[in-house]
Amino acid sequence: xxxxFPLQHRLARRAEALFPEVQRLRxxxxxxxxxxxxxxxxxxxxxxxxxxxGLTVTTGVAGHGVVxxxxxxxxxxxxxxxxxxxxxxxxxxxxxxxxxRHPGVMHACGHDVHLAIALGAAKLLSExxxxxxxxxxxxxxxxxxxxxxxxxxxxxxxVQQGVLADPPVAAIMALHVAPRLEVGRLGFCPDIVMAGAxxxxxxxxxxxxxxxxxxHGVDAIVVTAQALTLLQSVLSQGKDARQPAVLTFGTIAxxxxxxxxxxxxxxxxxxRYHDLKVREGVLGRVHRLLExxxxxxxxxYRLESQSLYPILVNxxxxxxxxxxxxxxxxxxxxxxxxxxxxxxxxxxxxAQKIPGFYFFLGTRSPDGEDQTLHSPDFxxxxxxxxxGLTAAAALLTGLSREGAQAAAAK
Ligand SMILES: [Zn+2]
Ligand SMILES: [Zn+2]
Numbered sequence: 001x002x003x004x005f006p007l008q009h010r011l012a013r014r015a016e017a018l019f020p021e022v023q024r025l026r027x028x029x030x031x032x033x034x035x036x037x038x039x040x041x042x043x044x045x046x047x048x049x050x051x052x053x054g055l056t057v058t059t060g061v062a063g064h065g066v067v068x069x070x071x072x073x074x075x076x077x078x079x080x081x082x083x084x085x086x087x088x089x090x091x092x093x094x095x096x097x098x099x100x101r102h103p104g105v106m107h108a109c110g111h112d113v114h115l116a117i118a119l120g121a122a123k124l125l126s127e128x129x130x131x132x133x134x135x136x137x138x139x140x141x142x143x144x145x146x147x148x149x150x151x152x153x154x155x156x157x158x159v160q161q162g163v164l165a166d167p168p169v170a171a172i173m174a175l176h177v178a179p180r181l182e183v184g185r186l187g188f189c190p191d192i193v194m195a196g197a198x199x200x201x202x203x204x205x206x207x208x209x210x211x212x213x214x215x216h217g218v219d220a221i222v223v224t225a226q227a228l229t230l231l232q233s234v235l236s237q238g239k240d241a242r243q244p245a246v247l248t249f250g251t252i253a254x255x256x257x258x259x260x261x262x263x264x265x266x267x268x269x270x271x272r273y274h275d276l277k278v279r280e281g282v283l284g285r286v287h288r289l290l291e292x293x294x295x296x297x298x299x300x301y302r303l304e305s306q307s308l309y310p311i312l313v314n315x316x317x318x319x320x321x322x323x324x325x326x327x328x329x330x331x332x333x334x335x336x337x338x339x340x341x342x343x344x345x346x347x348x349x350x351a352q353k354i355p356g357f358y359f360f361l362g363t364r365s366p367d368g369e370d371q372t373l374h375s376p377d378f379x380x381x382x383x384x385x386x387x388g389l390t391a392a393a394a395l396l397t398g399l400s401r402e403g404a405q406a407a408a409a410k
Contacts, residue, residue, distance in 0.1 A: 005401065007131060008394050011124060012329060015390040018120050022385045025049070026116035027098035033087030033105045033112070036143040037153050039064040042085045042115070046140050049119050053126045055138070062157035066140040070126055076134025077170040077403035079396055080163070082155075082347060083118035084111045084144035084174075093377040108378045110177030110363065115140065117175070117361075117388040124393045133404040136396050139163050139172075144346055146308075155346035164353055170403060171318050171355045173395055174347050175388055178338075179371040181362030183381040186330060186391055187338040188359045190319055194312040195246075195272035196279060197344035198305050202227075202249070202290075205300040208263040217261040220254055223299045224265040230289045238285040239278055246272040246342045247282065272342040274311060312348035315355030318399075322357045325398035326391060336362075357395070361388045 034042050043064035050068040051057045057068045064085070092099050092106040100106045107113075122138050143153040164172070181187050204224045209217025228249065235245055247269065254265030273279045283305060290301045326335060338360060347358050363380030364370065371378050 007128065007397060008325075008329060011128065011393045011397060012390045014124055014127065015120070015393060016386055018124060018389065019386050021123070022116045022120040022389055023382055025119050026112050026382065026385060029112035029115050030098050030107050031101045033100050033102055033107045034085075035089060035105055035148075036086040036145050037063050037148055037151050039085040039142045043140065043142070046085070046115060046119060050122055050138065053123055055122060055126065061163065062161050063142045063153045065142050065158055066138075067163050068122060068138045068140075070122060070129065070136040070138070072129050072132040072134055072136070072400075074133035075404065075407070076132075076400050077407070078135040078137060078167045079399055079403070080137040080139050080169045080172040080350075081118055081121060081392055081396060082139040082141055082172055082174040082350065083114040085115060085140055085142050086111060086145050088145055088374060090374065090376050095377075096379065106376065108375060109145065109373050110378070110380055111144065113177050113361070113363070113380055113385065113388065114175065116385060117392055120385070120389040121392040121396065124389065125396060128397070132397060132400060134400045135167065136400070137163070137169060155349035159349055159353060164350065169354055171315070171357070171399060172350045173322070173357045173359075173392070175359050175361045175391065176345070177363045177373070177380055177384065178360035179363050179373060179378060179380065181336060181360060182364050182366060183362050183384045184330075184387055185334050185336050185362040186326060186359055186387070187336045187362065188319065188323065189314060189338055189340050191316060192274050192311060192313050192340040193358050194340065194345050194348065195244075195274055195342040196276065196311040196348075197308040198271040198279065199308050200249075200267075200269045200271060201304045202267045202269070203302040204254075204265045204294070205302070206261065206263045207298075209261045211259040211261055214261055217263070218298045220262045220265045220299060223293065223297045224252070224254065224267070226297070227290060227293055227301075230293060231286060234282055234285045234289065239281050243278045244274050244340075244342060245278050245282060246270070247286075270308075271305070272344065274340060274342075276311070309344040309346050310348040310352050312345050312351055312358060314351070314357050318355040318357045321399065321402060322359075322395055325394055329390060329394055359391070361391070
C-alpha cells in the first residue's frame with residue numbers, strides 16, 4: 001500500500017471543519033431545485049461562490065454550466081472534478097426544514113450534495129493552494145437527468161464547448177450519492193460502471209377498417225401485442241446470457257376510436273448494455289423479428305434508435321491510483337467494490353475522451369432504512385458531505401502530486 005502524505009491528513013481535518021459551510025450550501029441548493037437546463041439560480045450562486053474564492057470562473061457554459069479553474073503556483077497537470085446541477089420533477093415529501101421551496105421540483109438524485117461537495121473542495125483546495133501543483137478545474141454541469149425535448153445540453157455539449165481543453169485536462173472525476181451504501185463508505189467499479197443507453201421509438205403500422213370487419217384491414221394493436229411478446233425473447237434467446245442488457249418499453253399509444261381498427265401504435269423504450277456488440281446484436285434481432293412478424297401480418301414498422309449515453313467505463317490505471325489514494329484515508333472496509341448497473345450517466349461523455357474515475361458516496365444512515373433515488377422521500381445522511389469532500393480533495397491533490405512527480409521524473 002502506498003503511504004499517504006501528510007497534506008492528505010491536514011486536508012481531511014479541514015474537510016471536517018468545513019462541514020457547517022458545505023451543509024449550508026447543500027441545504028440552499030436543496031431548497032432551490034431547478035429542472036434540467038433551467039439551473040439559472042444554481043449556476044449564479046455557484047459561480048459567485050467560486051469567484052469569491054479567487055477561482056477563474058466561466059459561466060453560461062452549455063446553458064447554465066459553470067467552469068472554474070484554481071491555478072496553483074507549482075507546475076503540474078490539469079485535473080477536473082465534475083458535479084451535476086439539475087433536479088427532478090418530483091414533489092418532495094415534507095419533513096425537513098430545508099425541504100424544496102419549488103412545488104413539484106426536488107433534488108431527488110442528490111445533485112445538491114454533489115454541488116456542495118464540489119464547492120467545498122474548491123474552497124478547501126484554494127486554502128492549500130500554495131502547496132499544490134497544477135490546475136484544478138471544477139465543472140458544474142447542467143441537464144444530467146436528460147434533455148427536455150428539442151433542447152441541447154449536458155455533458156456532451158460541455159465537451160463540445162471545450163471544458164476538457166485549454167489546457168488539456170489529464171483526468172476527470174465525479175461521485176454520485178448511493179442511498180443503499182452506508183455513510184462513511186465509498187463504492188467503486190474497476191472498469192465498467194454504467195450502461196450505454198439508447199432511446200427507441202417503434203411504430204407499428206396497420207390499415208384502418210370498420211372494427212366489425214377486421215378482415216378488411218390490419219389491426220396494429222394486435223400486431224403490437226405480438227411484437228411485444230416476441231421482443232421479450234430477444235434478450236433471453238438472442239444474446240449470450242452472460243451479457244447484461246435491458247430492453248424496456250415505457251410508453252405505448254395507438255388507435256383512435258373504439259370501433260375503428262387501429263392503423264398505428266407508437267411505443268417508446270430504452271435499450272441498455274455494457275458492450276457495443278450486444279447493442280448491435282440486440283438491434284439486429286429486433287429488426288429481424290419485426291420484419292418477419294410484419295410480413296406475416298401485412299403490417300409495417302418503423303424503428304428509430306438514438307444513442308443517449310455511451311457506456312461509462314472507469315480508466316483502469318486511474319482507478320488503481322485513485323484507490324491507492326483513498327485506501328489509507330477510508331481503510332479497506334471503507335471501499336466497497338460494486339457491480340456495474342444498467343442505469344446510465346452522461347459522465348460517460350467525458351470518460352470517453354480522457355481517463356475518468358466515477359465513484360459512489362454512501363448516504364444511508366447507519367440506523368436508517370434503504371432509500372431510492374428519484375423518489376419523493378430521498379433524504380441522504382448529511383454526514384456523507386464530509387466523506388465526499390475528503391475523498392474529492394484527496395483524489396485531486398493525490399493525483400496532482402502523482403502527475404507532477406511523473407512529469408519531474410521525465
Ligand atoms: Zn438521477
Ligand atoms: Zn443523479
